[in-house]
Amino acid sequence: MEKRAFGRTGYEFPILSFGAQRIVDEHNCTEEDAIRIVNRAIDEGVTYFDTAPIYSKGQSEERLGKAFGSRRSQVWIATKTIDRTRDGSLRSLEASLKRLQTDHVEEWRLHDVRTMEQLEQAFAKDGALQALIEAKEQGVIKHISISGHTNPSVQLEAIARFPFDSALVALSAADHFIYSFAHEFVPKANEQGVAIIGMKVIGLGRLAKWYEQALRYTWSLPISTAIIGMESMEQLENNLRVAKSFTPMSEPERLEFLKEIIHLANPDVLRWKAKSWEDDKEWAERL
Template sequence: MIQQPFGRTGWQVPLLSFGAQRIVDEHHCTEEAAIDIVNTAIDRGITYFDTAPSYSDGQSEYRLGLALQDRRQQVKIATKTHDRTRDGSWRLLEASLQRLQTDYVDEWRLHNMVTFEELDRCFAEDGAVKALLEAQEQGLVKKLSISGHTNPQVLVEAIRRFDFDSALIALSALDHHIYSFAHEFVPLAREKGMGIIGMKVMALGKLGNWYEQALRYTLSLPISTSIVGMESMEQLEKNLAIAENFKPMTEQELLEFWKEIMHLATPQTLPWKAASWGGDSWYQRAL
């Protein structure tokens, strides 16, 4: 599989990376299956894994930790804090390290930054950014990151305030047209030398009928890697088949793809950009 630079970090990451949110009971994936899927992914060249304490109350982290016990040095692990305070974030990190059975994570992310108010809380004197810096100073995390699904301008402001090493952002072919991270955020992130990770590739399954085109679209963007959630060996093989034989989309292919899917660009299809989850109107940006 193609390996690409992860921004200014000096890391190399595979074109396709592993979103571990779905290797849980909630998605009908057993513990045994989860361990097999993760190990097969590593065998095939996937070395970057994304998880979070909020994924099935920590089950995602726990299972990833089980799978990686003997392979920790072969992979990069990113986990997150959804708490906006210093103390709350520290508690989350301590629990994450225990579930992951490791004494450090390669990246620690501010999870799903939606509004400017949340961003201000994170940068307050007792905010989550203080925990990120303290944990990095103590060697418990290597790199610092941020993620966002909704408003690219919130993340633009975040990376103007602080030199995050990477960002995890919504980059499906549908996201391209509504509050577009590809248009509004990626150019500045590249200018700053950040690692850029795409997510929401299949728009929660709404692009399933265009599976190959959807994945090729995101992998064709000027990013470091893209995470895809995988809950079965069949899904892993399907994603690997596309990534291992990857060819960037041509402009003509992209235009034809957009023509077929544009009717899906609605708040119901993109609930992470709706005014309320699953609502019927678009998110209104805070000023």
């Protein structure tokens, strides 16, 4: 698989990275299957694994911890805090480390910072960012990150205020049409050496009909890697197949693809850009 530089960190990763949200009972993936899928991914050169404590109440982290075992040194773990306070985030990290069966993670990120208000909370004196800074100083984490699904302005403000090592942002082809991280955030992040990780690549399954094109669209962007959610060995093998044969999408190919999917540009499909996950009739406001 093609490998790319991870921002200014000095590391590089294959274009295919592992989104671990789906290796859980909730998605009909057993623990035994999860362990097999993760180890198969490692065998094939996948090294970047993304998870979070809120994914099935910690089950995603637990299963990664069990799967890695003696192979811990072969992988890069990225987990998150949804708490906006210092103390709450530090407690969250302590619990994550136990579930992951490790004494450190390579990357810890502020999870789903949707609004300027949430950003201010995280940047406050006793906010979550302070926890990330302290954890890095103590060697418990190696790199500081942020994620955003909704409003590129929030993540642009974040990297203007603090030298984040990376950012996990929504970069599906359907995201191209509104509140576009590809248009607004990616160029500035690249200028600053911030590693960019793409997510929502298959649009929660709504781009499944255009599976290979969806992967190629995101990988054709100037990003470091993209996390793809996988809940079965079949999905992993398909992702590996497309990644190994990847060629960048030409401009005419991209135009034709976008014409095919423009009807998906509505808040019912792009729920992470809707007013809320529950209210998918209106777009989020960009205040």
